[in-house]
Amino acid sequence: MPRRLGPARPASVPDVHPSAPGPSLARRLRTRDAVAVGLGSMLGAGVFAAYGPAAAAAGPGLLLSLLLAGLVALCGATASAQLAARYPTSGGTYVYARERLGHWPGFVAGWGFVVGKTSSLAAMALTVGAYAAPGRERPVALLAVAVAVALGYRGVTRTAAAARVLVVVVLLCLGVAVAAALTGPRTAVAVPWAGVPGGGWYGTLQAAGLLFFAFAGFARVATMGEEVRDPARTVPRAVLLSLGAATLVYAVVGLVLLATLGVAGTAASSAPLADAVAAGRWPWAGAVVRVGAVAASAGALLALLAGVSRTTLAMAREGDLPRWLAGVHPVHRVPHRAELVVGAVVLLVVAVGDVRGAIGFSSAGVLVYYLLANLSALGQPAAERRFPRLLQVVGVLACTALVLTLPPGSVAAGAAVLLVGVAYRLLRLRREARRAATGRA
Template sequence: MTSHAPLARRLGTVDAVFIGLGSMIGAGIFSAFAPAAEAAGAGLLIGLVIAAIVAFCNATASAQLAAQYPTSGGTYVYGREQLGDWWGFAAGWSFVVGKTASCAAMALTFAAYAAPAGWEKPVAVVAVVALAAANYRGVTRTATLTKAIVVVVLLVLALAVVACTSAGLEPGFLRPADAAGGWYGILQSAGLLFFAFAGYARIATMGEEVRAPERTIPRAITIALSIVVVLYAVVAVVVLGSLGASGVAASSAPVADAVAASGWAWAVPVVGFGAAAASLGALLSLIAGVGRTSLAMAREGDLPRWLAAVHPRFRVPHHAEIAIAVVVSILVLVVDLRGAIAFSSFGVLLYYFVANVAAFTQGREHRRFPRILQAFGALACALLVVTLPPLGIAAGIVVVLVGVGYRMLARRLSARSERQS
């Protein structure tokens, strides 16, 4: 086994689409609407449109870059190749820390629905360990399990939409007075909801395991994002129409509460099961994506090289996935859900800022989309970052600086070792 052993190309377009869907559906439907409503009230629908537009710009950048660089690591690799080592490190570190927070958020969401009162955090840890073990056994197992989870979640969401619409939506639930927070609140809700769309990054970070990546990755990203935009819009309207903006903001489980308000009490446990399944699907894909970026960074020495190991039988970055499982298990014991979402959004928006800048610099022979999309995407990412909740911004800055300090120290020690030898 060598630290630079290649991963196996086993995933097709359908596999990649389902991995993206599993990441996005679980991340947003059951966890992001409440903090977005708290920030913007009914204006979260405008925030959802903004987040979708920014996500589209970022998706085109990722697709264009992934076609040129079909390897593991996503924007970490793209930033290094197009802009330089420090740009790549900034993207990779932001992704790893942001998505590690997302893993904790998804584990906590699962436990909120599936665990008995008082046992939420232990159950969340068990979920992390179990899904890390599934990833450890190979990426085809990850894709198969994700497909099953996505199908279950889509059926449950269809049930929720039917239940809420059959009871009728409240008239005037989009009153201007319900758009709390003005444009600052709307932009903050867009930044929080962006957390829900970022699952397409899982597809790009698995570029070394996708068959015909130049064709498969752009197609899978576009298909997965389009499906999720439509799904989020429908569910957001239904939930707001059932609970009102204040009800959504106050709810820890807005989809389940909207179904309860419809009078379909028997369907509430079914929705809870769907929420738990969605969270597991997102967690499964997130662990895989963070593991691949950690692998790429470790190959270049930006993370400890021990993390670059690839299992000789299962062809997965098993050391990286073990480390991620340990860190996420610790996080679920000390963080809350809403704080995890804000911190995750900070890291992911920085990641896509670098992706847009890198795609903007690509030559004509690799260009698939107009540069204006990447310019707008970079500016939008920067704007949404500064409108996030202040605590999330502060925590993000501190962790980014820690990463920069680590890399500077590691480079200095490496240079000293080379001089001595």
């Protein structure tokens, strides 16, 4: 049953999480740090890799798909920001759904996020490898994961500082890439504002679900709520600022790709931005795109690793994952065991996975996660609300529609992994019930 809620917590919260086995995480992130983490999460592999499969699904409806993905992200962002102000601790929607909807919805949210985003981490690392050393993607990707884990282990301020630098590099490189692409030949941009677009409504919705992969880092800072100064004020501001900036960047890049490569060219390309630049008159700009792709994916890798490890920490605190993972380093104040275990799993996925498969699988898990975020925020009382309830109604309906229209293989894989998590929790609860019965006897 959902827990009954008392008055909203004040912005000042205790330094030790109530269910933590030791010290809590340290509140070291300011607004600019949080924005950098959120923006770094969104300007990752998506801006370089997601447009191809999305254009193949949507056809001329690509821009409409981008708008739909942005709308779903806005709904999720307002829900996450509102909930983070009420529950300023690590874990994001895992905590929110557990508090407001019950233990099982919380577990589904947390499990979907950890599994889906582990796949995203592999996609980010493989994108780093593909652009940094074509032909030797996997060794470089493995090295990128190892470096990200090492930085994360040393403290969240190092993660935020690296994210700020990488975001600046990415924005500069994207600016050069857009200018270079516009020096080449142009094509007409199809904007289907009315009627059914060429890819059909199903294809448009499927593409929106795939593009949501690119936006899904908007609430990364909410999963790190225990490390943000003045979270009731900082988290909502950082979530909305980073989402707004990322949406503008994605819209500009999408328009440029359609204006230079067209729908067919974008759909056929595994690196559409690089192809658009190659068709222009600045041949040297190809190297800039490569640098930008490496920096973007590395920044997202850093920020996302922090988010997944914090959700793992929250689940371990409640016993939904092995409690050993709830350890917090006494000096660096990071969930060091969770960082290491998540890093090890990502290394394994990198060794056998591919980028395009990871995008669909990740989108399935993360859409379920934000469906539960919207449901959690939907029932908040007026005193806790910061945004219209209608946004959460739209978010629930949109997340449901997008997850059902993802490629069938992605939906099936997501459902199978979800069932594995449910089975794990059922076995754990049964084992605990037997131990309790034995103790009473």
